[in-house]
Every structure is written in C-alpha cells, then in structure tokens.
Amino acid sequence: MAEPSRAQARTAEIRLRWLTLAAFAAPLLVLAAVFGTRLGLWSAEFGLEVLTLKIGRILAFVGLAAALVAVIVAMKDMRRRGLYAAVSLVVAGAAVALFMVQGQRFSVPAANDVTTDAGEPPAFSRAVLAMRGGQGGATPSVACPDLVSVPRQVAPETAAAALEAAGFTPRGAAAFRADGSKEGFWFGLTHDAAIRIRPGRTDVRVAQREGVAVGDEACRLARAITDGLQP
Incomplete structure (x- = not known):
C-alpha cells in the first residue's frame, strides 16, 4: 500500500507546482509586457492596455482561483505542501489587489x-x-x-x-x-x-x-x- 501512497503524493506535488505557476502567471505577463514595451517590441498602448490591464487582469483572477485550489490540495499535508499554498495565495492575492487598485485609478475619466x-x-x-x-x-x-x-x-x-x-x-x-x-x-x-x-x-x-x-x-x-x- 506504500507504493500507491507515494504515487499520490507525487501527483499532488506536481499539481501544486502547476497551481503555483498559475498564480505567478499575471505578474510574469506584466513583466513581459514591460520589457517588451521598453525594447520596442510593441507599443505602450498594447503593453499596458491589452497585455496588462486586460489579459493580465484575467490571469490574476485565474491565479487566485488556482491558489485557493492549492490551499485545498495542501491541507492533506500542510507540513510538506503548505509552502506551495502560502506562496500561491500571497502572490495571487497581491496581484488581484494591485489590479483592482490600478483599475480603479485608471478608470477615472481624465484628459492626457x-x-x-x-x-x-x-x-x-x-x-x-x-x-x-x-x-x-x-x-x-x-x-x-x-x-x-x-x-x-x-x-x-x-x-x-x-x-x-x-x-x-x-x-x-x-x-x-x-x-x-x-x-x-x-x-x-x-x-x-x-x-x-x-x-x-x-x-x-x-x-x-x-x-x-x-x-x-x-x-x-x-x-x-x-x-x-x-x-
């Protein structure tokens, strides 16, 4: 019975790694958008309005959902898996909070x-x-x-x-x-x-x-x- 238990633990660990990666998706996309804009690969409008504020915002909420799933998966063995859940939740929560703050700020109708x-x-x-x-x-x-x-x-x-x-x-x-x-x-x-x-x-x-x-x-x-x- 030990072998199936090890296989399940290995599967859970792989699942947690993917969930943690999903929590980092939005911040990684924002960094890519910034560097791509700075390097002239695309316009500031595309990098900020499309990649960051539209796609990045969606990924931030997807990442938060993934972090919550990671917490549920980690609850069976918090000693070994708790770090994945904590990192995922902190990163995803911070990303969503920042997007909400910036979204509220950018939604103010004002001229340039x-x-x-x-x-x-x-x-x-x-x-x-x-x-x-x-x-x-x-x-x-x-x-x-x-x-x-x-x-x-x-x-x-x-x-x-x-x-x-x-x-x-x-x-x-x-x-x-x-x-x-x-x-x-x-x-x-x-x-x-x-x-x-x-x-x-x-x-x-x-x-x-x-x-x-x-x-x-x-x-x-x-x-x-x-x-x-x-x-």
Whole structure:
C-alpha cells in the first residue's frame, strides 16, 4: 500500500507546482509586457492596455482561483505542501489587489493634456515640440478639478526647481518660461510640462506624448508642479 501512497503524493506535488505557476502567471505577463514595451517590441498602448490591464487582469483572477485550489490540495499535508499554498495565495492575492487598485485609478475619466489656462494653454518650447514629433497635443488642453493658476510671477529658476520636485527633467528655462519631461518607470510613458510666467500669474500645462489612458496622471503631475510654485 506504500507504493500507491507515494504515487499520490507525487501527483499532488506536481499539481501544486502547476497551481503555483498559475498564480505567478499575471505578474510574469506584466513583466513581459514591460520589457517588451521598453525594447520596442510593441507599443505602450498594447503593453499596458491589452497585455496588462486586460489579459493580465484575467490571469490574476485565474491565479487566485488556482491558489485557493492549492490551499485545498495542501491541507492533506500542510507540513510538506503548505509552502506551495502560502506562496500561491500571497502572490495571487497581491496581484488581484494591485489590479483592482490600478483599475480603479485608471478608470477615472481624465484628459492626457491638461492646463491651468484652458483658454490659452502654455505652448511647449521648440525643443520639447521636436521631442513630441512637432505636435503640441492631439487634443485640446483642458482644465483639471482644483487646478488653478499660481497668482504670482515666479523666477525661471523657481519654475525649473518645481519641475524637478515633481519628478520632471528640466529641458530649458528662460525668461517667462520653463519646460520639462518625465518618463514613467514601467512602460516609459512620457509627460511633457510647460510653465508660462507672466506678471502676476504663472500657468502650467502637462501633456502625455503617447495618448494612453492612465486616469488622472496628467492632472496629478500638474498639481504637483503648481504646489512647487507656491510661495
């Protein structure tokens, strides 16, 4: 009777390994999507919106179901199989939680080109326009909730410092203006910022280059810049 018992234990262990692998499917796909985007194998839109937010989200819930099955299989011998179940449950649970948080954040309807002055948005410098392929923005620049002009004339150095504080790399600062760019860590989505300085008023504009929907990220960055321009 010992031999069938060993065979059953071996089968259960193989099953647990496959279930654990299923729990890792979503995180592995996200890593592949990031590296593929960074290497130029596909667009940021495909890597983020299709591979990550659509396929990856489905795999995250499949992985969670697999982790729950792994817990049931491991209950017969928690001393030997408990590690598989614990790892599967932690990885799958974290993946689902992150997808839910990011999904809620990205579902916020917001524009990718925002400004404190929708009537006359600050223009990008020629250097930044060249990096944007000569385009100021595919859609009109719009206002964000709670995003307003800074009611004072700041120095160009102050504007450049505000860009740096918000995570941007300054691309130039001159009389009455400053520009900067910020590349995202994961998928390399780039936001450009323009600060226009006038007597008694300073305006900000932030626009994404790729046009990929990422919730209110442009508004968040614009608010971070205006916060740095406050006295």
